[in-house]
Amino acid sequence: MTDYRVDSFQAAARTLRNMDLRQALYDEGGILMERVLVNLHGDEHRNRRAVESQLFRKNFFRLYESEIFPALLEETLDQFLVEDALDLKALGYRIMVHVSLAFAGIDRVDSSVEEADTLHRLLIHLGQAATIGQYHGDRAGIMQEILSAMEEFDRRFFQPSRARRVSLLERFADGSLEEAELPRDILTVLLMNDDMVQLPDEILMKEVAFFYLAASHTSVHSLVHATNELFTWFRARGGSPQELLAEPRILQRFVHESLRLHPSSPESWRRATCPLEVPGQGEVAEGSKVVIDLQRANRDRSVFGNDADCFNPYRERPPQVSPAGLSFGGGMHVCLGMNLVAGTILRSDDQYDPENHQYGTLAIIIGELLGRGMRPDPERPPRKIEASERDVWAEYPVRFDGASAA
Secondary structure (H helix, E strand, O other), rough: OOEEEEHHHHHHHHOOOOOOEOOOOOHHHHHHHHHHHHHHHHHHHHHHHHHHHOOOOOHHHHHHHHHHHHHHHHHHHHHHHHOEEHHHHHHHHHHHHHHHHHHHHOOOOOOOHHHHHHHHHHHHHHHHHHHHHEEEEOOHHHHHHHHHHHHHHHHHHHHHHHHHHHHHHHHHHHOOHHHHHHHOOOOHHHHHHHHHHHHOOOHHHHHHHHHHHHHHHHHHHHHHHHHHHHHHHHHOOOOOHHHHHOOOOHHHHHHHHHHHHOOOOEEEEEEEEEEEEEOEEEEEEEOOOOEEEEHHOOOOOHHHOOOHHHHHHHHOOOOOOOOOOOOOOOOHHHOOOOOHHHHOOOOOHHHOOOOOOOOOHHHHHHHHHHHHOEEEEOOOOOOEOOEEEOOOEOOOEEEEEEEEOO
């Protein structure tokens, strides 16, 4: 059956909002991704998203960015930023493991380096389920790695975390614990609303594992790309990236522009649930695959200007268009954690309120690393992964000028 492609910005935005197109990007990773939120459609998707959206309210993002995340970031950097030369991608995973654990509802037991190494390894293996459809090569070994990682994650981390939350919810039910004392995470929200979502343990584990890997992988991808664009910008124009420490709003614009150029997935795939019209393609049959080219849509010159292929954090754009383009998706599958990662996305700069503005975890991480002296490693150039259709860094060596904090 023919694949239909959509690559202009407006057509892509309309296609993402089409309720008769179901998610299809993760079909080949069903070993983990089947029946998780991102793969659901229709009433089941609406119901689960409504439950999980309870966590993603504005007061949650404000609390997380102002209180919870800074402490997690400082703890992680104090533990792992102990050498002058590091791989930014590996360090990014160390940081995001902490964030995604708190977000998903997985408890750390002893906060040791060994435990962090295990969680990092499991994250890498689990994450392969989300990208296996775009991997060129033998997949049999990868599928076994994913299965083994799921079994270890379930036994060692998910089941103890679930048991603790069930105990806390029992105390909440009998009045011995206030609701404010409950953990604020996906697992707790799902357990509290079990009568609505009715997830068997296996699917509940997969849902939590998905949030764990999604909150990490996409952010690490974006962190490295944004850092590279920032270094490249200042290398070409002179000055120092550390100048942005005094201008967090401008640093956030650097992040948004990088997100536009480097969506975590270059494409979104949809499958038609009935005959329908696709912009620019006419009518497509039920079962047809529709490929939404996010990378090309985000570089549409009619929207982002004649230099749309270039990195320009100061570019002007139509007020109704996100500076990150369509990188967070759209319609029913728009990213729940968009504001957590990217902060407040303004329709126009005159809405900026420095007293209440949220800058997003990516800008905060980059700012903290710049404050600790991060710069490109002059002796080790970065390199990308050749075997993936995605624009992914294999490693990004950086140095820290006297920044060891431990």
